[in-house]
Amino acid sequence: MPLDPQVAALRAERMARGATPLYEMTLDEARAADLADIRAGGGTAEPVFEVTDATFPGPAGELPVRLYRPCADRPLRTLVYFFGGGWTLGGIDTSDGVCRALANAAGCLVVTPGYRLAPELPFPAAVHDCLAAVAWVRENAGRLGADPDRIAVGGDSAGGNLAAVVAQQTRDRPLAAQLLVYPNTCYHADTRSLRDNDDRWMFNRHSVDWYWRNYLTDPADGRDPRVSPLLATDLSGLPPALVVTAEYDPLRDEGERYAERMRAAGVPVELSRYDGMAHGFFTMSGVLPDARRAVAQAAEYLRKTLTDGT
Template identity: 50%
Template sequence: MPLDPIVAGVREYRVATGFTPLYTMTVDEARRSDRETEATTWDWHRQPDQVFELEIEGPAGPQPIRVYRPDSEGPLPVLVYFFGGGWVVGSLDTSDAICRALSTLVPCVIVSAGYRLAPEHPFPAAVDDCYAAVQWVAQHGAEIGADVERIGVVGDSSGGNLAAAMTLMARDADGPRICAQALVYPPMSNDADTESMREHNDPMFFNATSSGWFWSRYLADPADGESPLASPLKAADHSGLPPALVITAEYCPLADEGDAYADALARAGVPVEHHRYPDLPHGFVAMSAILGTARDALGEIAEFLRRRLE
């Protein structure tokens, strides 16, 4: 399908204003540029009543988390959210608007997990930090009004990769019980050679070159990409994982590997809901302030989580 008209307008603006892809920059430059484009809070939904930050003890020392909680008389289900940014850029602020929306749409407590970034801290640092956040929620969630019997994991882009890794890690380590996973246009294999990866290299959006740039900085050794905690699609066994929602986008280079992961889960007997959104690029959910389809996607995520965390 043709690119969504609103997204096409965003693309035209980027062309006119000299948009610079992150992969043409140094890591420090990319991080500064990413901070300048972080989404601001949306006003189309009710805001959570409480938003506050804590530090937990992570594998490498104090680790930040941000908690979102709507008003409730009793415990609420809890989501651990992992922000995107190719494991190289991004922060708790990256996913702030999405977390605020999901917290009230579900409703639920959300714990947004901070984690160490590559290349200074390559794989598996981010995985270890994210798992520490999941463990903290399981052990201390009641202190923030969460029902720790109803834990879900959610992430977009590289955060979706980390969310999938959490389900594998928790299953194999007999860790916290995760009841649901929502993976939004996730990268699932470090060396994916797919049609969508070959087709989508528009420099105005996240593209195939972007994917390679991020993977090359996340993995200190390309051989690390064989680990299912880096490339969940390469796991030998996908059975016993929590019910999943997988969202992909037509103009995203990662679309085919996300589709393949949904298929792998289904073949392993995992309940899966999969939706490929037409005419949209990678990252479209972050455009919810201007894009109705992105708000629809957030509604789909919230509805899935409501059902699975009841």
């Protein structure tokens, strides 16, 4: 279907002001612009019963973490949510609006860890940090008010990649669910969606390539399932997953292929493509009704899966 009219209007606005793509900015400029865009699209942040900033022990030192508690109940089903930004941009504030909405709508504790960013600290730093965050939640579940047997992982874009990797790396003690929002799943994927999305005024294949170049110091690492979860030989035993994709997104096909491979391996998977939407829409609840619908779908999925175990 055509590009959603509101997404088209956002694209037209970027074109009219001659916006510079993030991949043509300096790192500092791109990081500031990315956060500003997400805040502008996110709208007014929802109030949450309790929001706490803390730290957790990462492999190379203390890292920031933010906890969103929707109520005083304990223990709570828990979502560990990894922010997006191509492993290069972003931080805890990037996903603040989404995490507030998910905490309230899903009735779960949402934990958002910081992780080390590329290119200063490339792969595998982010993977190690995200694994450490999940281990910290499990080990401190009683103190945090989390149910150690009802922990899900989730994230958008690169955060979805990290969530998928963490789910694969923790199969010895499986997590309860995965929420994968337009995730990167394969380095240099040769897909139609990657080839077709070449629009300068939107997230495009050049954006994807820029992020990969920042994240990997050695292109050969792209074959590692901790980089490309789609390339893992065995996907059996993974937790149930909701995979959300966007029609106008270079990552669409690799996200959907990952959903299909998990399903073929016996993993319960729900796949939902949002027609007319572009990459990044999930964080834009302030301007896009489909973003609010996708967040509500994700919250309902978490509530159902973490409660019923189905």
